[in-house]
Amino acid sequence: MTTALDLLFPPLCVNCDRVGSFLCPHCLAKMTPAPSRTLPEFDEVRVCANYAAPVSTAIHALKYQGQTRIAETLGLLLCQALENTQWPVEMVSAVPLHPNRLRERGYNQAALLAHYLAQTHHWPFVPDAVQRVRETASQVHLNARERQDNVAEAFSADPGRVSGKSVLLVDDVLTTGATLSACAAALRAAGAVRVYGVTVAGAMVQDQQASVPGTLVEVV
Ligand SMILES: [Zn+2]
Incomplete structure (x- = not known):
């Protein structure tokens, strides 16, 4: 969809600077599909x-x-990833951002993606269905097990909003899945009956169980 903003500031491909879209067809063709992942909860x-x-x-x-307008382009990818699913989604939510990050950035990129996906499918979007109940350290330099410990019980969900519901959780990047699983656990604890997940990208994890730091691809 072309908007007035696009005419004033034509989107440039973030990868090759071609004018016309944030990810041009040429670059999109280089995208490598990721396998589905199995995550606890x-x-x-x-x-x-x-x-x-x-x-x-x-x-x-x-x-x-x-560049928040890119959320639409990436949101389209999320829609495509769900094309062949029959998930009985009743509400869409996003992995909440660390409060310090939210203050710095001014927006939660996962919520922008989730909003686009929800709008396109006419699913209710509930941005704060899952909330952070305690501060967590940055995950960037943590290995799989440290990430799991870092986010354990860091989230909570409101039973009044999620009890009895099938929830779709959205995030931008999946690495070990520790954060996503901790959010899903909070949803289950609050009575969600089904929890599905979708992310734009998945980073390769060389050793999920490693206890030695530095075994993860760094995603920053
Ligand atoms: Zn391009």
Whole structure:
């Protein structure tokens, strides 16, 4: 959809600078599809692409360069990833951002993606269905087990909103899945009957069970 904003500021491909879209067809063709992942607490999880250019470039621009319009382009990828699913989604929510990050950035990129997906499918979007109940350290330099400990019981969900519901949780990048699973556990604890997940990208994890730091691909 072309908007007035597009005419004033034509989108440029984040990967190759071609004018016309945030991810041009040429670059989109280079996207490598990611396999579905199995995560604790989820009925099913879909991932659009491997965390590599051009998708990683687009996520970086969305998160760190204030290019929030890219959420639509990446949201479309999420829609495509769900095309062949029959998930009985009743509400869509997003992994909440660390409060410090939210203050710095001014928006939660996962919520922008979730909002687009919900709007397209006419599913109710409930941005604060899952909330952070305690501060957590940055996950960037933590390995799989440390990430799990770091986010354990860091989230809570409101039974009044999620009890008896099938919930679709959205995030931008899936690495070990520790954060997503902790959010899904909070949803289950609050009575959600089904929990599905979708992320734009999945980063390769070399050793899920490793206790040695530095075994994860860094996603920043
Ligand atoms: Zn391009």
